[in-house]
Amino acid sequence: MTLRLVLAFALTGAMCLGIPAAEPIEIGSRLEPLVDDFLIDTMTGARLVLGKPTPRKVAVVHNAPWEGSTCCYHTVFQDGNIYRMYYRGSDHNKKNTHQLVCYAESPDGIHWKKPKLELCEWAGSKENNIIWTGVGSHNFAPFKDTNPACKPDEKYKALGGGKGGLIVFKSPDGIHWTLVSDKPVITKGAFDSQNQAFWDETRGCYVEFHRGFKKGVRDIMT
Numbered sequence: 001m002t003l004r005l006v007l008a009f010a011l012t013g014a015m016c017l018g019i020p021a022a023e024p025i026e027i028g029s030r031l032e033p034l035v036d037d038f039l040i041d042t043m044t045g046a047r048l049v050l051g052k053p054t055p056r057k058v059a060v061v062h063n064a065p066w067e068g069s070t071c072c073y074h075t076v077f078q079d080g081n082i083y084r085m086y087y088r089g090s091d092h093n094k095k096n097t098h099q100l101v102c103y104a105e106s107p108d109g110i111h112w113k114k115p116k117l118e119l120c121e122w123a124g125s126k127e128n129n130i131i132w133t134g135v136g137s138h139n140f141a142p143f144k145d146t147n148p149a150c151k152p153d154e155k156y157k158a159l160g161g162g163k164g165g166l167i168v169f170k171s172p173d174g175i176h177w178t179l180v181s182d183k184p185v186i187t188k189g190a191f192d193s194q195n196q197a198f199w200d201e202t203r204g205c206y207v208e209f210h211r212g213f214k215k216g217v218r219d220i221m222t
Contacts (some may be wrong), residue, residue, distance in 0.1 A: 002161055019155050030202070050140060060104065060112045062089070066122045067102060068101065074195040077107070086142050086158075089130070097170045101132035101140040103175060117175060132177050136160020136167055139194055142174065147199040147206075154180075159208065161191045166210070186210065189221045 024171040025039060030041055038177060047051075062071040068091030075086045091097065100120070106112045120130040132140060142158035156171040166182030171177045189212045197208035212221040 005197070007145065026192065036038070060085070062087075064128065065090070065168075066098075066100060066128055068098065071102075073139050073141065075194070075196075077144060078109070079144055082107060084142075085112065086131075086140060088140065089135065099107055099137040100130050101112065101137050103129050104130045129214075131175055132169075133180070135162050135179070141194050141196055142169075142171070143198050144174070145199055146201065150199075157197070159186075159195050159197050161195075165189075166191050166195055180202070188212075190218075208209070 013097070032171065034040060036044075036048070056068045058216040061070075067089040070088075070092055072088045072090065078082060083106040085106070087104075088099060089102045090099040091103070100122075103117065104114045106111045116127045116130040117129055117131060117135055118126040120126065120128065120133050122128050122130060136158075138161050140158055140160045142156055144147045145157050147154055153172045154170040156174040158171070158177065159166045160169060161167075162184055165183050165187035167182060168180040169177050169178050186208060189210045191210055193211045195208060195210040197206060198206075207222065209220055209222050212219050
């Protein structure tokens with residue numbers, strides 16, 4: 001079995017046809033998913049197959065009063081020896097409506113704990129895993145900033161929906177959060193979904209993806 005990320009044409013064949021040899025696609029040491037044959041010149045004894053997920057037991061149950069009936073927008077990423085999870089706790093019914101940000105962590109991505117952080121009060125108590133209750137709680141989506149020039153108090157960043165677009169949050173530890181500014185940094189698009197951002201090491205800039213509309217049909221903007 002061979003997978004060769006080389007020229008689109010063999011050099012001799014290209015010369016015989018009078019066609020300049022195509023340049024190989026430079027991927028360096030990056031990991032690239034082989035979702036199609038774009039990076040594959042030839043493939044012998046192998047084929048691309050879409051894997052099927054296998055259902056397992058429930059990993060996280062949202063049954064706390066502040067988590068409510070509509071937990072949404074889970075963001076999970078590995079951070080050193082732990083996995084961090086951020087999600088919205090919310091309840092929408094005739095008696096009560098709220099939106100807030102909850103936190104959980106895991107050593108393996110399977111067994112999760114919800115620490116009692118004592119940051120935000122709920123029903124007269126701070127014995128909960130709530131980390132944020134202000135603007136942006138609807139779709140608070142954090143990431144760990146891998147930018148080498150990142151400031152120590154901005155090691156973690158997040159985007160959340162605010163008035164007029166997406167606003168930026170910062171944190172030194174992924175748990176204690178503050179607003180960078182109440183002014184939106186991205187204003188064109190539809191921002192009521194989970195808006196993902198990260199530091200792109202290849203391009204040397206921050207990249208973000210959110211939902212938009214084109215002629216009444218949903219699309220993806222960046």
